[in-house]
Amino acid sequence: MAKAGTPRIAVLGAGPIGLEAALYARALDYPVTVFERGRIGEHLQRWGHVKMFSPFGMNTTSLGRSAIQLDDADHEFPAET
Numbered sequence: 001m002a003k004a005g006t007p008r009i010a011v012l013g014a015g016p017i018g019l020e021a022a023l024y025a026r027a028l029d030y031p032v033t034v035f036e037r038g039r040i041g042e043h044l045q046r047w048g049h050v051k052m053f054s055p056f057g058m059n060t061t062s063l064g065r066s067a068i069q070l071d072d073a074d075h076e077f078p079a080e081t
Contacts, residue, residue: 006030014040020064027063055080 009025011018014036025032039045056078068075 009033010035015043016041016059016064020061023063023067024061 007030009022009030009032011022011025011032011034014034018034018036019040022032022034036042057080060077065077068077
């Protein structure tokens with residue numbers, strides 16, 4: 001039988017989508033844990049030489065970009081196109 005109360009969120013994978021999902025859960029005040037077998041953004045780090053098929057802006061949210069800028073105000077994001 002499920003417990004009543006605040007749900008806990010588990011995110012599998014610390015890639016861009018997993019991190020965005022975790023940020024969104026935290027913004028909604030849900031307890032969240034991210035599980036990742038490798039390093040954060042492991043596949044992006046391994047495949048960084050491959051050009052993405054969609055523009056940067058289609059792969060991020062304002063919540064994610066804000067979190068990065070809070071950590072590093074001088075961070076420069078890739079062009080939107």
